[in-house]
Amino acid sequence: MASRLARIRFLDEAARLVSTMLSPLLTPSYGLFMALSISPKVLDSTGARINLLLIVFGITCVLPMATIAVLHNFKLIKDKRMINRRDRLIPYITATIYYLGAVWYMSYTHEPRWLVMFAAGGALSCLISTLINIKWKISAHMAGMGGVVALLWQIDAMNLEVISPVWMLFFVLVAIGLSGLLGSARMLLKRHDLPQVLAGFVNGLLCVSLMMRLFG
Numbered sequence: 001m002a003s004r005l006a007r008i009r010f011l012d013e014a015a016r017l018v019s020t021m022l023s024p025l026l027t028p029s030y031g032l033f034m035a036l037s038i039s040p041k042v043l044d045s046t047g048a049r050i051n052l053l054l055i056v057f058g059i060t061c062v063l064p065m066a067t068i069a070v071l072h073n074f075k076l077i078k079d080k081r082m083i084n085r086r087d088r089l090i091p092y093i094t095a096t097i098y099y100l101g102a103v104w105y106m107s108y109t110h111e112p113r114w115l116v117m118f119a120a121g122g123a124l125s126c127l128i129s130t131l132i133n134i135k136w137k138i139s140a141h142m143a144g145m146g147g148v149v150a151l152l153w154q155i156d157a158m159n160l161e162v163i164s165p166v167w168m169l170f171f172v173l174v175a176i177g178l179s180g181l182l183g184s185a186r187m188l189l190k191r192h193d194l195p196q197v198l199a200g201f202v203n204g205l206l207c208v209s210l211m212m213r214l215f216g
Contacts, residue, residue: 015185019141022182027144028060028102028122029053031151034171035115039160052109056119059102060095067094083191085137092130092140099123114158114216118151121208128203139192139200145179146204154212 035041036049068091071077077087103119125143132138152172155161161168183197192200 011188015188018182018185019189019191022141022145022178024140024144025061025064027148028099028119029057031118031148032056032115034148035118035151035155038163038168038171039112039115039155040162041112041115042162052106052111055105056102059098059105060122063098064091064095067091085133088133088137088140089130092126092133096123096126096130099126114154114160114212117211117216118147118208120215121150121211122147122204124211125204125207128207129200132199132203137192137196138203139183139186139197141186142179142183142192142197142200143204143207145175145182146201146206147208148204149175149179149201150205150208150212154209154216158212158216 032053036044036053041049068077068080068082071090072080076090078084079087082088082091099119100123103116103123106116106119122144125147126140129138129140129143149172152168152175156165156168156172179201183194183201186192186197187194
């Protein structure tokens, strides 16, 4: 009995760790880091790439985290983890605005159009999640990972990679594997069921893919 409880506790902690490491607040920065490392952007100066990464991280991670903390402090949301669907509405709306801010900044600094469309796809995915969330709980975590998979897929499809096809395939498969691991973690923690996990992944995948393919 004790060993079974220990195993359950271990799985729960592992699921929480995966959910934290692959938070939708972090996946945009992960995707951007990959794009800056495997595309022609790698030819930019290290300082320019770090500056872009830090600013986008601030817009898409630090600002949303601060917003959630303020909303919780003023009791506009009950739980910072936003387990309750109703707690997600205002944070999702503000996150969409922050994503649009990242799109504006990347356009202002004349980043390649395909990279700007990665951020635009994230904004569109966040907007769709916001609208769906009014009636149904969809996974924002999986939308974030779906966006990363779409980014890598489109970099390959648009022949933008500066690494070997074998390595490109490896990164795509790792991203897909991490998506499966994340989806399992979200269900293990009972944050979402399978349809919500799949819907979130498809949302992120399609939004980023379509924006990059049609406008990138």
